[in-house]
Amino acid sequence: MQTEKSSRSTLWASVLSDLQARIEADEFIDRFPTDRELMIHYGVSRHTVREAVRRLDTVDRRPRRGGRIRPVPTALEALMKTLRVLGVRMTTSTADIALHRTDSDVAGVLGADGVTPLLVTTAVLCADDRPLVALETWQLLSASLPGDLAQRILHEQPDPPVVPITQTTTPVTPGAGICGLLGLPEGRAVFCIEALLRVNDTATVWQRAFVRPDRYPCLLQFTAG
Known part of the structure; x- marks a missing residue:
């Protein structure tokens, strides 16, 4: 159980790290992907995707439509x-x-x-x-x-x-x-x-x-x- 829990934590952390890199590269200027699109892209569960996205404080989510990257405030x-x-x-x-x-x-x-x-x-x-x-x-x-x-x-x-x-x-x-x-x-x-x-x-x-x-x-x- 300890190993399984650690593996899940590592998985969402890896997804989070990759998403942050893609955001910094301006990959999601027009639209941030939906949970389903991220699940398919990374080959992970919805729970893993949501754990990663929940920690992205620059993303405004919109149900079933993806999301939007929030501009850095002045x-x-x-x-x-x-x-x-x-x-x-x-x-x-x-x-x-x-x-x-x-x-x-x-x-x-x-x-x-x-x-x-x-x-x-x-x-x-x-x-x-x-x-x-x-x-x-x-x-x-x-x-x-x-x-x-x-x-x-x-x-x-x-x-x-x-x-x-x-x-x-x-x-x-x-x-x-x-x-x-x-x-x-x-x-x-x-x-x-x-x-x-x-x-x-x-x-x-x-x-x-x-x-x-x-x-x-x-x-x-x-x-x-």
Whole structure:
């Protein structure tokens, strides 16, 4: 009995290891297989398949239709999720919408000419009615995006997914405008999360999230280079 139990454990662990490798290789971008398809592929029982898949925290299962790989959350989405778990009430308000801003650096990141006009939306994310994040979202005027991205981040709306292409977190000293939105005196340092995001598998946006560091304790790890 001991040997049989150990063998079953090794079997689902082997299936799990192979599935993780296939996910990392982007094999299941469109669809994750059903239990039956996995049983046939690996030649194992339904129990073994389910034991392996149960430990894949990146897969959303759909009965009889397979599943979907959940995109890795952005740093800002992870922060919002943590605060919701802690019972913090999150709200958002749009502070400004500018239709024809130009920024050669941001335009270059979005793959456009430096003089291309951009749509810039500025929102304030509040935790328990106090400003926590000033969020700038830059996009091409031609981009067709699904609603308010700030609202989607707050309420964990997964469809269509927002996938980070690049993201960095750095300490910065923002201008008077951002400090005013966050209720901070000018010259106070904040964390800036900059991210290039893909939405709808086609459109890309550039986001800057300026986060007050004094509201909640946090731990960051910085590496050389």
